[in-house]
Amino acid sequence: MKNITKKIVLNVEKRFGTPTYLYDTKNIAEKYKAIRKSLHDECDIHYSMKANPLLGLCQYFFVLGAHCEVSSKNELLTALKSGFHPNQIIFVGPAKTKEELNLCINKKIRAIVCESIDEVFFVDFIAAQCGHNISIMVRINPDFYVAKAPIKMSGVATQFGVDLEQFIQAYPQIAQLKHVVVEGIHVYNASRVLDCSAIINNVEKILSLARHLEKLFCIQWKLIDIGGGLGVPYFENESAINIENLIPSLNKLFSEYKKENRNVKFILELGRYLIAESGCLISKVHSVKKSHGKNYVLVDAGMHCHLAVSGLASFVHRNFTAKVFHKNKAIPSDEKKPYQVAGPLCTPGDILLRDFRSDAFSPGDCLVIFNAGAYGLSASPGKFLSHGSPAEIIFHEDQFFLARERETLSDILSCQKNLIENF
Secondary structure, three states: OOOOOHHHHHHHHHHHOOOEEEEEHHHHHHHHHHHHOOOOOOEEEEEEHHHOOOHHHHHHHHHHOOEEEEOOHHHHHHHHHHOOOHHHEEEOOOOOOHHHHHHHHHHOOOEEEEOOHHHHHHHHHHHHHHOOOEEEEEEEEOOOOOOOOOEEOOOOOOOOOEEHHHHHHHHHHHOOOOOEEEEEEEOOOEEOEOOHHHHHHHHHHHHHHHHHHHHHHOOOOOEEEOOOOEOOOOOOOOOOOOHHHHHHHHHHHHHHHHHHOOOOEEEEEEOHHHHHHHEEEEEEEEEEEEEOOEEEEEEOOOOOOOHHHHOOOOOOOOOOOEEEEOOOOOOOOOOOEEEEEEOOOOOOOOEEEEEEEEOOOOOOOEEEEOOOOOOOHHHOOOOHHHOOOOEEEEEEOOEEEEEEOOOOHHHHHOOOOOOHHHO
């Protein structure tokens, strides 16, 4: 959230408690509309639900006009519950179950993205059993990658997609299948990319690959999914993507391709880019102490709320942007002190911020961690120590809407069985 105020933070803390996630729909709308209004008409934006599968947020993306990309049975059912039409949904993932594929086929979604040759034949087999035909894309693991990407998804040895040589060898057999229609290819090469030239170069190579395969097999694709991977600046020395420069360059590539293939449509998958900066995690200071010469602040949010903030899954810990909102008037200080901000978990890894410089903390103050809207709650070890999941609030047109209630003991135990009489 860009314009969060002390009033908003303390209002959330008072009404909903902490820790709590807060998402601003104004920020989401600005990000989405900035791309949609300038992006080529023949390129659909698919919200990548894995970034944040909260039902209320998915419903908002549906209202904005986005399509949806899902990666599990429950994400697919959430997308449908959010209002997305099956024809607006694609399903990706390297290890889809028979149950998931059955659901995709029977719901007649836009396309299943197959990630192995065996999966293509398996989908054909299941579609025959269902008595339906189904559109698929094949995810290609190409012989190029995005050098400047922090997270490489293909172009290297990986569980994702089909190596190009394997696809070329298998395509004549795939083309003979009776119940799958290969409508296109999918290439998702990287994530968290902030370099415009790297993104443009990657898309150029994807479209060049698509052309090569069209000519090789004398076909015309109906769908080309260029992936996404647009990043946001989480840390110091990172700059936001210049969309005003990026989109015209992508549009030019799309227009050139459509001169050769008038019926093709493109897909751009966006998750982190659309949602990360809209969200923040609000926590409350429990206590302050000193240990071996270092200042420690204990808050009620930890890596069970947002694993990435702790840096536990990263090679190097870097602080997310954060701000303290003092409950009472802070005593101004010319020299801010470094603090280690720790959560409530019984593990030394539960450090949210290291050497975070601030005025003196006091119990009851609120600490807000920004850029927390993507890969937060749903990508964290929420069951550890049974604290329960935080509440999630959507801030829309100056109103707060409870989107997910704070998890209770009843929620935690709801799927467990009482076995005391068996012992």
